[in-house]
Amino acid sequence: MKLNGSQLICESLLLEGVESVFGLPGGAILPLYQTLPEYPDLKHILVRHEQGASHAADGFARVSGKPGVAWATSGPGATNLVTGIATAQMDSVPMVLITGQVPRAAIGSDAFQETDTTGITLPVTKHNYLVMDANEIPQIIKEAFHIASTGRPGPVLIDVPKDVQTEETEFDSATFKEEYQNIKINLPGYKPTLEGNIAQIKRAVKLIEDSEKPIILAGHGIIFSDAYQELKELAEKAQIPVITTLLGISSFPQTHVLSAGWPGMHGMAYSSLAIEQSDLLIALGMRFDDRITGKPSTFARKSKKIHVDIDPSEISKNIKVDVPIVGDVKHVLKELNPLINNKTHSKWLQEIESLKIDHPSLQIRNTEKLLPQYVVKSLDEVTKGDAIIVTGVGQHQMWAAQHYTYTEPKTFVTSGGSGAMGYEVPGAMGAQVARPDKTVWSIAGDGGFQMTMAELATLVENKIPVKFAILNNNFLGMVRQWQEFFFNKDYVATQYSKNPNFVKLAEAFGMLGIKVTEKKQVKPAIQKAMDYDGPALIDFIVEEEENVYPMIPAGQSVENLIEEPKPKKALSS
Amino acid sequence: MIQNTLSKHTITALVQDKPGVLNRISSMFRRRGFNISSLAVGQSESENLSRMTFVVDGDDKVVEQVTKHLHKLIDVMKVVDISEENIISRELALIKVKAGADNRDQVMQIASMFRANIIDVSKEFLLVEATGDENKINSLINLLGDIGVSEVMRTGSVAMNRASNRNGKKSKQSKLLNRKWEEAASV
Numbered sequence: 001m002k003l004n005g006s007q008l009i010c011e012s013l014l015l016e017g018v019e020s021v022f023g024l025p026g027g028a029i030l031p032l033y034q035t036l037p038e039y040p041d042l043k044h045i046l047v048r049h050e051q052g053a054s055h056a057a058d059g060f061a062r063v064s065g066k067p068g069v070a071w072a073t074s075g076p077g078a079t080n081l082v083t084g085i086a087t088a089q090m091d092s093v094p095m096v097l098i099t100g101q102v103p104r105a106a107i108g109s110d111a112f113q114e115t116d117t118t119g120i121t122l123p124v125t126k127h128n129y130l131v132m133d134a135n136e137i138p139q140i141i142k143e144a145f146h147i148a149s150t151g152r153p154g155p156v157l158i159d160v161p162k163d164v165q166t167e168e169t170e171f172d173s174a175t176f177k178e179e180y181q182n183i184k185i186n187l188p189g190y191k192p193t194l195e196g197n198i199a200q201i202k203r204a205v206k207l208i209e210d211s212e213k214p215i216i217l218a219g220h221g222i223i224f225s226d227a228y229q230e231l232k233e234l235a236e237k238a239q240i241p242v243i244t245t246l247l248g249i250s251s252f253p254q255t256h257v258l259s260a261g262w263p264g265m266h267g268m269a270y271s272s273l274a275i276e277q278s279d280l281l282i283a284l285g286m287r288f289d290d291r292i293t294g295k296p297s298t299f300a301r302k303s304k305k306i307h308v309d310i311d312p313s314e315i316s317k318n319i320k321v322d323v324p325i326v327g328d329v330k331h332v333l334k335e336l337n338p339l340i341n342n343k344t345h346s347k348w349l350q351e352i353e354s355l356k357i358d359h360p361s362l363q364i365r366n367t368e369k370l371l372p373q374y375v376v377k378s379l380d381e382v383t384k385g386d387a388i389i390v391t392g393v394g395q396h397q398m399w400a401a402q403h404y405t406y407t408e409p410k411t412f413v414t415s416g417g418s419g420a421m422g423y424e425v426p427g428a429m430g431a432q433v434a435r436p437d438k439t440v441w442s443i444a445g446d447g448g449f450q451m452t453m454a455e456l457a458t459l460v461e462n463k464i465p466v467k468f469a470i471l472n473n474n475f476l477g478m479v480r481q482w483q484e485f486f487f488n489k490d491y492v493a494t495q496y497s498k499n500p501n502f503v504k505l506a507e508a509f510g511m512l513g514i515k516v517t518e519k520k521q522v523k524p525a526i527q528k529a530m531d532y533d534g535p536a537l538i539d540f541i542v543e544e545e546e547n548v549y550p551m552i553p554a555g556q557s558v559e560n561l562i563e564e565p566k567p568k569k570a571l572s573s
Numbered sequence: 574m575i576q577n578t579l580s581k582h583t584i585t586a587l588v589q590d591k592p593g594v595l596n597r598i599s600s601m602f603r604r605r606g607f608n609i610s611s612l613a614v615g616q617s618e619s620e621n622l623s624r625m626t627f628v629v630d631g632d633d634k635v636v637e638q639v640t641k642h643l644h645k646l647i648d649v650m651k652v653v654d655i656s657e658e659n660i661i662s663r664e665l666a667l668i669k670v671k672a673g674a675d676n677r678d679q680v681m682q683i684a685s686m687f688r689a690n691i692i693d694v695s696k697e698f699l700l701v702e703a704t705g706d707e708n709k710i711n712s713l714i715n716l717l718g719d720i721g722v723s724e725v726m727r728t729g730s731v732a733m734n735r736a737s738n739r740n741g742k743k744s745k746q747s748k749l750l751n752r753k754w755e756e757a758a759s760v
Contacts, residue, residue: 118593119596122596122597122600123600123601123604126647127647130592130593147647187647188650189588189589189646189647189648189649189650189651190647311645312641312644312645313638313641313642313644313645315641316634316637317638
């Protein structure tokens with residue numbers, strides 16, 4: 001039987017190992033939808049808004065390591081995907097997106113639900129395609145998965161006109177599998193460098209040998225290249241403390257004796273100070289984001305810098321480095337580690353330890369009030385640090401990063417570079433679909449949660465048992481904090497004075513809803529939500545004007561670090 | 574008038590001749606805030622491949638980023654910053670000069686000094702066609718400006734390394750071509 005465009009899409013996706021697709025139908029993608037019943041192995045999860053589909057595909061990819069797949073119709077369907085695509089692009093998350101497009105003959109005529117999808121998504125995708133011939137579909141899908149998941153990963157979009165989806169092709173269902181496997185990827189302009197330059201690696205080894213105060217700065221690249229063992233080996237062999245970026249959290253066990261927190265705007269003070277005092281920074285699969293460097297000219301002034309990254313354009317983009325190594329961090333570390341001699345840095349490790357004692361960033365005030373930090377700490381205790389944590393963006397995100405203990409890779413899922421509020425609901429959905437065996441907790445803000453909470457219906461409908469902890473302070477908390485610090489507490493448009501009743505909302509969606517207003521209710525509520533068979537939500541009514549500490553204000557240096565005001569009473573951890 | 578400054582870099586790129594490639598490139602320049610001073614595109618020696626010449630404003634750091642980001646585009650095969658090399662750079666300009674019977678001679682004289690051609694004559698206008706590097710075209714337009722330039726159309730520079738045959742197989746023809754260019758470049 002000859003296959004048509006839609007069948008080619010489904011067959012190709014299955015051959016790429018795709019099991020789940022997040023999407024929402026519409027006119028221009030209907031032929032593809034009507035083909036789905038022929039492919040029961042391709043599980044479709046019907047979302048309530050296309051942003052949910054792209055964020056869910058992103059969450060799926062971050063947790064599974066495989067490209068997430070989402071699709072939508074033309075026009076508004078495609079534009080609704082964009083926030084999720086931009087989020088994936090900023091954090092280098094592999095994704096393949098398929099959008100319906102108006103029929104070929106109508107392109108450019110401002111037809112109903114026509115939009116220039118490839119034009120709109122061009123700056124937020126790693127690459128995109130407009131398919132003008134159904135026979136090209138297998139080649140394009142194969143290339144798309146290759147581009148999305150190799151080199152520096154990223155989202156790839158394929159725009160498929162409606163009549164291309166119905167067009168009969170020369171491919172036959174009986175022989176397609178073999179034909180697909182024989183397709184050669186022909187991308188002469190795309191050859192990611194995997195192996196690091198050996199001369200550069202030797203220069204890096206020399207710097208590491210000579211260093212008294214080295215620090216490893218581990219980023220998202222460690223997670224995507226699966227280089228945990230190599231990172232650990234380097235750290236342990238040369239006794240180098242490991243600081244991670246926000247997205248690098250979970251690339252190195254936080255319980256490890258060499259783990260030295262994460263730095264930057266809301267990172268631990270001792271981590272930022274250690275970077276400041278180091279004489280060598282070994283940056284692995286990270287990109288010197290402004291949230292880490294603050295003012296670039298004052299960042300790690302005393303240190304030499306080694307930068308390993310697969311993307312040459314990240315080298316010396318934000319921070320000038322001494323030894324750049326372009327390559328896959330796993331490959332590079334495999335070359336580098338054997339050249340490193342065993343070393344100790346006990347004096348340096350002690351210095352960091354005393355920085356940690358002098359600047360205790362993660363202490364929680366001893367009070368009867370319900371503090372958001374306490375909620376996160378309790379989650380850590382009740383789940384024994386074994387859950388996958390997904391967050392939105394803002395204060396709750398920082399507290400989730402600070403007060404939970406991450407020991408396993410791919411357990412902290414957050415929109416870092418893009419900072420997309422609303423990620424917490426669909427992102428958690430994708431994470432749970434990727435790992436049905438794990439408990440997924442979405443630590444949410446009351447602001448972001450309301451942006452995407454329509455997906456609760458998707459969770460209930462598909463029995464996806466995500467648990468939500470809303471740190472509800474009736475404010476857009478992080479913006480409020482900026483207003484408090486930098487705008488004389490002038491709280492313009494940040495208070496949500498009439499937040500909905502989240503418990504009733506949960507019940508309306510068919511979930512378990514629990515409201516928590518007191519400290520003593522926290523742990524029992526968490527346990528109850530975990531024991532519940534299905535998605536559940538806890539509305540934690542927390543201190544409204546709580547701030548995230550420490551803080552290095554945007555564009556400033558570590559000298560401007562604001563630490564938590566000293567409490568009057570004794571501390572508890 | 575645009576002056577040649579040290580911050581101008583010439584970059585060539587070999588790109589796939591596909592719909593939307595120019596858009597991908599210009600979109601990247603716009604998004605990253607890079608300034609294109611001129612851009613010329615045309616078919617290359619290989620089928621389905623175009624060669625682009627960019628003249629880019631910016632210091633070394635900017636230009637390094639430009640080349641890396643160009644190279645990051647899937648449809649871009651090869652990027653070379655040839656500014657530091659021994660290059661020949663040429664552009665074509667069409668210049669419409671307001672000149673009647675009384676100053677036609679003057680225009681023709683200037684044109685001949687620049688080895689430019691008069692390609693159209695009417696009662697009130699002369700159309701001058703000139704090739705050369707950016708500086709030469711700038712000076713020509715400057716001089717003609719005193720007479721009265723009513724319209725200028727420039728292609729933007731195309732550039733090539735003099736030692737273009739890096740694989741060592743210099744054909745007779747290319748040697749000849751090289752000599753011709755050297756002569757032309759001495760103007």
